[in-house]
Amino acid sequence: MSQRKITVTAALPYANGPVHLGHLAGAYLPADFYVRWRRLRGDDVIFICGSDEHGVPITIRARKEGISPQELVDRNHALIRDTFDRFGISFDHYGRTSDPLHHETASEMFSDLLQKGAFTEEVTEQFYDEEAGQFLADRYIIGTCPVCANPNAYGDQCEKCGSTLSPQELKEPRSALSGNPPVLRPTKNWYLPLDRLQNEFLNQYINSRDNWKTNVLGQCRSWLNEGLRPRAMTRDLDWGVKVPVAGEDGKVLYVWFEAPIGYISITRRLKPANWQEYWTGDAELIHFIGKDNIVFHCIIFPAMLHLYDHGFVVPKQVPANEFLNLEGDKISTSRNWAVWLHEYMDELPGKEDELRYVLGSILPETKDSEFTWKDWQTRINSELVGILGNFVNRVLVLSGKFTDKRVPDMPGFAPESGSPVAEIWKETDQAVLAAWREMNAHIEAFRFRDALAAMMQIARLGNRFLAATEPWKMKDDYRTRAWVLDRGLQICACLQLAAEVFLPATAARLSDQLNYKPDAATRKQYWKNGLEWPLLPAGHELGEAGLLFRQVEDEVVEQQVKKLQSMISTHSAEMPEETAAAFPPALKDTIQYDDFAKLDIRVVKVLTAEAVPKADKLLKLTLDTGMGERTVLSGIAQHFKPEEVAGKTVLWLGNLAPRKMRGIESEGMILMAEDAQGRLHFVQPAGDAEPGSTVS
Numbered sequence: 111m112s113q114r115k116i117t118v119t120a121a122l123p124y125a126n127g128p129v130h131l132g133h134l135a136g137a138y139l140p141a142d143f144y145v146r147w148r149r150l151r152g153d154d155v156i157f158i159c160g161s162d163e164h165g166v167p168i169t170i171r172a173r174k175e176g177i178s179p180q181e182l183v184d185r186n187h188a189l190i191r192d193t194f195d196r197f198g199i200s201f202d203h204y205g206r207t208s209d210p211l212h213h214e215t216a217s218e219m220f221s222d223l224l225q226k227g228a229f230t231e232e233v234t235e236q237f238y239d240e241e242a243g244q245f246l247a248d249r250y251i252i253g254t255c256p257v258c259a260n261p262n263a264y265g266d267q268c269e270k271c272g273s274t275l276s277p278q279e280l281k282e283p284r285s286a287l288s289g290n291p292p293v294l295r296p297t298k299n300w301y302l303p304l305d306r307l308q309n310e311f312l313n314q315y316i317n318s319r320d321n322w323k324t325n326v327l328g329q330c331r332s333w334l335n336e337g338l339r340p341r342a343m344t345r346d347l348d349w350g351v352k353v354p355v356a357g358e359d360g361k362v363l364y365v366w367f368e369a370p371i372g373y374i375s376i377t378r379r380l381k382p383a384n385w386q387e388y389w390t391g392d393a394e395l396i397h398f399i400g401k402d403n404i405v406f407h408c409i410i411f412p413a414m415l416h417l418y419d420h421g422f423v424v425p426k427q428v429p430a431n432e433f434l435n436l437e438g439d440k441i442s443t444s445r446n447w448a449v450w451l452h453e454y455m456d457e458l459p460g461k462e463d464e465l466r467y468v469l470g471s472i473l474p475e476t477k478d479s480e481f482t483w484k485d486w487q488t489r490i491n492s493e494l495v496g497i498l499g500n501f502v503n504r505v506l507v508l509s510g511k512f513t514d515k516r517v518p519d520m521p522g523f524a525p526e527s528g529s530p531v532a533e534i535w536k537e538t539d540q541a542v543l544a545a546w547r548e549m550n551a552h553i554e555a556f557r558f559r560d561a562l563a564a565m566m567q568i569a570r571l572g573n574r575f576l577a578a579t580e581p582w583k584m585k586d587d588y589r590t591r592a593w594v595l596d597r598g599l600q601i602c603a604c605l606q607l608a609a610e611v612f613l614p615a616t617a618a619r620l621s622d623q624l625n626y627k628p629d630a631a632t633r634k635q636y637w638k639n640g641l642e643w644p645l646l647p648a649g650h651e652l653g654e655a656g657l658l659f660r661q662v663e664d665e666v667v668e669q670q671v672k673k674l675q676s677m678i679s680t681h682s683a684e685m686p687e688e689t690a691a692a693f694p695p696a697l698k699d700t701i702q703y704d705d706f707a708k709l710d711i712r713v714v715k716v717l718t719a720e721a722v723p724k725a726d727k728l729l730k731l732t733l734d735t736g737m738g739e740r741t742v743l744s745g746i747a748q749h750f751k752p753e754e755v756a757g758k759t760v761l762w763l764g765n766l767a768p769r770k771m772r773g774i775e776s777e778g779m780i781l782m783a784e785d786a787q788g789r790l791h792f793v794q795p796a797g798d799a800e801p802g803s804t805v806s
């Protein structure tokens with residue numbers, strides 16, 4: 111009987127730039143933990159990823175740099191692939207969508223769907239550059255912003271005022287290619303009838319995913335509740351997978367149509383002979399992605415696979431993560447507010463596992479989380495060095511001193527039943543075995559933060575066992591001392607096994623230090639059926655003790671924070687990534703009027719605004735509420751200077767329960783609007799509403 115095949119994918123990184131920590135925490139690191147665990151259990155799993163190399167942003171970036179799109183993606187593909195490799199993300203194959211085999215696979219699927227009548231055809235009017243002889247993507251149209259009169263707004267967005275635009279709204283539009291005014295021309299494109307597919311397939315598909323994460327299901331249901339609309343699967347563009355229809359030159363497949371097919375074409379590269387087995391029958395398909403890609407993986411791609419109808423499985427799990435923030439702000443590639451992975455590895459060589467541990471501990475699994483350099487240092491120093499590294503080192507050094515660098519060989523010896531040492535071990539033993547089982551269960555349920563915490567718990571239990579038994583003080587009772595060290599060594603071996611999932615470089619060092627190299631069958635046994643002592647046999651010769659981790663000094667943190675702040679650009683000059691799914695965010699669950707009526711929102715005037723000592727995000731505002739003054743602490747200090755806030759008339763949620771921060775009581779909160787770039791805007795009444803006016 112052949113084994114069930116498991117196909118794990120991680121989001122295809124977009125080849126217009128390098129990878130940062132937010133990407134890692136969103137998809138690649140949890141996927142790598144999961145796949146390593148599956149391999150250790152002896153499962154037939156493949157780990158698929160590759161560069162997504164098509165789409166308008168690539169062509170724009172290439173134009174800006176004066177190179178061809180192919181040169182741009184060649185450079186970025188190599189950088190991304192090598193960075194993942196150095197960081198220990200263990201893809202079975204890292205491919206790319208400019209691969210001819212990908213073009214062939216995507217074309218075949220499109221042609222097949224076209225033949226089946228799966229698409230609808232629609233003719234729309236699009237801007238066309240007569241001199242350049244091509245249709246213009248929204249980004250290639252420049253004109254005057256109807257909102258702020260910026261003369262260089264793009265067809266999809268004004269970067270000066272942040273307004274989302276459509277090309278028809280621009281005044282005096284011109285082509286970015288020739289500078290000439292574009293003309294409207296009819297063009298035909300093919301649409302996926304998602305409205306029809308919603309009733310035919312998607313409602314039932316999403317509603318039967320009851321083991322999906324709530325953040326993922328919530329977003330899917332809100333898309334379905336709003337009602338899906340047909341979506342164009344082709345574009346008028348010359349960079350991408352050509353539309354395989356005779357006479358339709360100058361059109362390519364929509365990137366979100368063909369990029370997920372990359373998972374299939376990359377599997378074909380990896381397993382030319384039997385790739386179908388990983389996509390059909392009882393194969394399991396699992397997509398690791400960030401929350402901005404949910405709609406494409408949970409709605410559009412399953413709908414495509416359903417229509418394709420060649421026995422392909424649809425995604426079984428899509429454990430999408432929320433976003434990772436950085437030092438109090440959203441990560442922004444356009445503002446360069448990001449920690450780039452290749453720079454991390456260049457500047458902090460040998461600290462890959464440290465980053466895996468810290469990010470693994472703060473993965474945004476259920477809500478957004480935050481990376482700070484200070485927290486990175488604290489977790490390394492107090493947990494990796496202080497707990498894990500310290501425990502292993504103590505056991506190995508003591509074994510070198512007292513047991514001749516071997517696992518003690520004392521057949522039949524055990525401390526007297528009921529003695530303190532025996533009792534402490536009994537407790538430790540049960541707790542270690544329980545932590546091991548929990549770690550397994552957490553990984554299976556995609557709760558990697560908890561799983562990593564369970565591994566650290568095993569090290570903590572080991573430390574407590576040593577502290578409670580104090581083997582270094584057992585001068586006369588050398589047999590009990592050796593017995594205690596034996597237990598310590600077994601826990602070290604257990605940590606070596608666990609580290610193989612999360613911290614591969616540490617696992618290799620532990621393996622050397624313990625001289626512990628269990629075979630695949632033994633590992634599989636432990637991961638599938640639980641640990642069984644002893645892991646290290648009596649008399650086993652140990653390797654050389656050494657430090658697993660080193661303390662991080664304050665100056666390293668200071669350097670990184672300083673670098674981050676010096677790199678940030680104040681205006682976004684670059685193309686935003688496709689944010690359709692992430693912005694505007696989907697509507698929250700429906701509420702009744704009564705829920706709204708509970709909110710007491712008033713017009714207020716900000717009398718004074720001042721910084722709050724030791725709180726770099728907060729401003730202290732004094733408000734004229736029309737019924738006396740109130741104090742509010744508002745988390746807007748990184749967006750506005752105090753003098754920009756004083757004097758403003760704004761909206762205030764007055765009946766929010768008071769909250770004390772930094773010793774100051776905050777009474778209610780100021781309402782703010784947040785745009786796609788994470789910028790905040792005051793919500794202000796038009797005209798001159800008096801303080802105290804109510805909002806309803």
Ligand SMILES: [Zn+2]
Pocket residue numbers: 255256257258259260263268269270271272273
């Ligand atoms: Zn504007």
